Amino acid sequence: MATIKEIAELAGVSTTTVSYALNRSGSVSESTRRKILRIVEEIGYQPNKTAVSLRTSKTRTIGVVAEDLTVFVTPEIVDGICEYAEQAGYHIILDNLRVFHKVGNSFQALSHYHDEIRQLTDATLHDTVDGILYVGIHCRDVAEIVSSFERPVACIYCYSSSANAYSFFVDDETAAFQATEHLIRLGHRRIAVLTGPVDSLPSQSRLRGYQKAILQNDIVINPHYFQVGDWSQESGYELAKRLFSLRSHPTAVFSLNDYMAFGVLQAAKEAGLSVPEDVSVIGFDNQPVSRYCTPALSTLAPPLRELGSGAAASLIALLEGRAVPRKGKAFACQYVERQSVAKARR
């Protein structure tokens, strides 16, 4: 591989001049700059990244720390990151934590969780990245984790209450509000909601959105329409069975995640109710599967790719000393209309 020294010799100038010409710093006459660029082109010279990093102590690399790459949200987020980072001339170093395992239908941190994180921050990423993007698998406060990072960090699909981190997460409340409003505008008044565990943050926010819409539209709340599940298809099925055996069963079910909605679909079929004619169903998450069930599930889609590229954009802006608009942002979901929602029967 050619070095700057060879280019300098060929051009009959010093390495300093070559460096200045290439970086548009210092002052170089137009004619020698052109001569240098021509030779660079000819030889196919590429500055040695390692040497540049050593000298400037910037790596133009950002570390992507993913809690679990195989959870369906992660790849698309990471893709969004890659897309932005690439065009900005940054490399991505990927680290998959893999420290959660499924317990029932929620995730629990493994015991070596913190060791893993520490090792990561100490040994793995030190002086290898300029900044870190932390990609969570569900919305919660990860301050405890990211505050130990010694580089600028942005959280994605989760948030941090610590001062050193930006956060890019889903606006669950507004999305749930809009979905509920949508059902109401379609004439539904008996709208049940299936929540996740009460201590789940996304569940709480989504429920808040639902309740706000119900309240704003002066709909009387039937306590039977409010059911707490555990995110699993089975719990959705059980809960919906109960719902459909009510003498005044709901005409619409808003499941706060897709899996429970699948259970609702199944229960409806068994109860002899057809979706969407007799009962409308809306899910949340836009799991890949929701396109393939019958009927295809209408659901709320988090803008995963935008979450990733938005976070990457802010982090890189920060790294380069440019103004960064805000300390984070809540991203709106998109309602994906498929075949499980219709007007309420008169």
Added chain:
Amino acid sequence: MATIKEIAELAGVSTTTVSYALNRSGSVSESTRRKILRIVEEIGYQPNKTAVSLRTSKTRTIGVVAEDLTVFVTPEIVDGICEYAEQAGYHIILDNLRVFHKVGNSFQALSHYHDEIRQLTDATLHDTVDGILYVGIHCRDVAEIVSSFERPVACIYCYSSSANAYSFFVDDETAAFQATEHLIRLGHRRIAVLTGPVDSLPSQSRLRGYQKAILQNDIVINPHYFQVGDWSQESGYELAKRLFSLRSHPTAVFSLNDYMAFGVLQAAKEAGLSVPEDVSVIGFDNQPVSRYCTPALSTLAPPLRELGSGAAASLIALLEGRAVPRKGKAFACQYVERQSVAKARR
């Protein structure tokens, strides 16, 4: 951040000695080595990776070039890579090509495909990685692409006929053979097969496996049982409809991918045939969705994680000058028993 110089001063020795002590090269007395290690521990010194790279021209980083991160096979492969690389002390630089788009149900390269690749090899990965792992989205020869890489490369979920690359791919033929044998052992004789497009390599291999099993078991081939689809659910549906309207319809359908199998399930239901009682269905790929359809689809699962970690292991062995067993390997699939297969009716 502390440097080797500070450690040297604190220990009252030269930087050379510190370096030797840390790398177990040169000869250092046991007592000074211990003294040095104690100080290193105390200060929390970490060698500067960039400086080491510059000096040794090894980056301990491997580039993962993924054709499409959002295709379902990729994340698990990449996870396997990460897992191995991490414990071997290597970093992963991720690059997502994103150069394919869906045309109907197969993928086609975008027009800027080769520009993208060239830019990648020239600018992006040069002197940044020691070797490259190329992760394909379907099995085919990628020699044209990877032969331009100027580093050792291993192909995953695809293969390269060029000399410079290792290949780690799925043994489609054996898997299809075993699935067909499985059906035969369950008493099935009228076994239909749904292939993908004739020019598709995986389709060809899988079909070969099917035919071998049929032939070996002296089953007479009914040409009507052989149908060519385009991998889509719709084509599976249409083909299966034709199959089930035959006066002597098959008792088992082997779909060479999962999506077409979903179509088969749908067609069976509409034809009044219950799966698996009246007809058994086996898919291929183990798409995440296959677990959620009804009945849950029995299918063949490529060992994605193993593919990734196996390739990473070989590449790293090669980079470190250790003996590498072979130039590549075909990995066996695992048959995933779910609810779509049963004994043939008497």
Added chain:
DNA sequence: GAAATCGACTGAAACGTTTCATTCGTTTCA
């Protein structure tokens, strides 16, 4: 008892850049 060997340790160069401080000739301006 001189030569050879050995173990412990070190000085300094090298990896390929960036950038500070400086030089040198030309132009501008009071």
Added chain:
DNA sequence: TGAAACGAATGAAACGTTTCAGTCGATTTC
């Protein structure tokens, strides 16, 4: 006309390691 300012170019140090080629004293060998 002389000083100041400026544009173009450069020498050399620095970033933090690794490693070649030694030095030096102690021990072994014949």
